[in-house]
Amino acid sequence: MNGDTSEELFQERNISTGGGNYNERIEGNYIEGDTTTSAAQRATNAYEEIKSEINSNFVNLSLTIRAVESNYPQKFWDMRRANESELAYQDRAKSYFQEYISYINAHLKLLKFSDATYSSYKRDLSHQRDIANYVKKTYGCFSEVRDYLARLKQGLRHNISLNLSDSERVSRSIVSHKEYVLSSKVFLMRAAAYFCLTLGEIIDGQILSTALEGVDIAASLQPGKEGYKTALSIASELHHQKVIVLQESFAANEKQKTREVERRVTDPTLVMLREKSGLSLNLSEGEMFSLERKTVDENQKNPEELFKLAAHSFFESDGHAALFYFEKSLESDTLSPILRKFAQLSLNRLKYPEIYEESIGVIVMKLIPHSNFSIAGLLEGDVIVSLNSQVIYEPMDIASGLATHNPVLVRVIRDNKFLDIVVKGGESAGAALSQLIILRVFQL
Known part of the structure; x- marks a missing residue:
């Protein structure tokens, strides 16, 4: 990510078609053979239309999340009546909980979300790959937000289908409610992060920040990399809150310790x-x-x-x-310091796999002095993600990449920043390497 503004990006592929000079605006997917408008102008027009839809989606998703968050599961308010059996009382409590589910479902049905404009214009937008990629990721995060809200509804329905007391049902549902609301906020902020990379004006960041106020997130987002980093920082804090919720849930259920499992696999390596x-x-x-x-x-x-x-x-x-x-x-x-670094970076890889460019990440555990990697400038704790722009998944991919006698471009992550380092080919690395998450050290 180079931090270019949207205006700069839109100027990169301005194609001179030699067509007529017309002032009319071409909207939607362009007609085959159209030579009246440059590819860059079509992309600019498309982006402005899509940006408006994205802003509306941020507003509507924020309001829906806030409505769901403010209506959390509660225990049945009434007491057992005279001569009422426990079974009859639990049936009334179950009906009360069913009303709560219906109330949440009503809020979700009111959500006004649209990707129609994006679908109509994304062909034109594809002429600018960076912007198109960030917009695609923004809508991908929107999809995750909606998916987590849907999972909350499904989780509540699952809880009511179990033979649980009102107290047990509500306790489980409170954890699910907190987890899925926080998860939806995490992906809303990730969407905001990618969207910031497409913005070029301060007013655009202000509009986005105002939309996020609907979900009680105070974020003064700026266009470009600064807004991207701010949004990801907020997403990280929200994710930390989610981890705390899950840890508290584990501690409170010693007799019934079960894992929270995501149905859909999203990690690039998996x-x-x-x-x-x-x-x-x-x-x-x-x-x-x-x-x-x-x-x-x-x-x-x-x-x-x-x-x-x-x-x-x-x-x-x-x-x-x-x-x-x-x-x-x-x-x-x-x-040890390097194992602590391994654990910290593995956590980061699990939370934000997109940062690692689809690689699991290979960490430099130890360097031999004056070795190939050491001379090139790699450091212990660096995480290698690609060689010559090819994603790596394990240390042996690096061994294969170094087999060539040509110089090898190694991309590493150091202190949350990407560095490209040229390493001599035809020589061993002279380093102990391991995948992140899976601690298996290889000496190359």
Whole structure:
């Protein structure tokens, strides 16, 4: 991401068609053979239309999230009547909870969300790849927001279908309510982050910030990279709040410790592995059933064992438990500096996989002095994500990439910034490397 404003980006691919000079505006998908408007102008026109729709979506999603958040599950207000059986009382409590579900569902039905303009104009917008990519990611995050709100409704319906007392049902539902509301806010802020990268005027950032006030998020967002970083920082804090909610839930349910499981696999590495195996990106009912009934080891304190548990959890597509285990490992005072760095970066990779450009990330655990990597300028703690623009998934990908006798361009993440470093080909790395999340050290 180069931080260019939208105006600069829209000037990059201005195509001279040699057509007539017309002032009329071309809207929607352009007609084949149209030579009256440059590709850049069509993209500019398309972006302005889509930007308006995005702003409206931010307003409507914010208001819906706020409405859902302010209506949380509550215990049945009435007491047992004289001569009323416990079963009859629980039936009344269940009816009261059903009314709550209907109330939440009514709010969700009122949500005015649209991607019609985007669908109509995205062909024109595709002439500017950077802007088109950020807009696509913005709508992708919108989809996640709506998905989490839908999951809340499904979770509430699931709770009422179980043979639970009113107290048990409400306790479970409060956790689900907090988790899914916070998750929807996280993706709303990620959408805002990507949208900021398309904005070129201060007023655009102010409009976006005002929309987010509808969900009680105070964010003074600026166009470009500054707004992107601010929005991601807020998303990170919201995600931390979600982790706290889940940790408190684990502690409060020692007799029934079950994992929170996401049905759809979204991590790029897991997506790649499942696609290679011919598996659906949605967990099967059997996978969901198995994962939901696996216990979370809250008493484990050994960092080495916690790392193993986190790796197993990741491969089982259970990100929540992996987060819990890495958070737990950081509480240890026996971790070496590089293992603490490994745990911190693994947490970051689990929370924000998009930052790592679809790679799982390979961390430099140790460097041999005067080795190939050391001379090139790599440092311990650097995370390698690609070689010559090719995504890497494991240390052996690096070994293969260095087999050439030509210089190799290594992209690393250091202190949350991308660095491109040229490494000599035809020589070993001279470093101990491991994937993030899965601690297996290879000496290359």
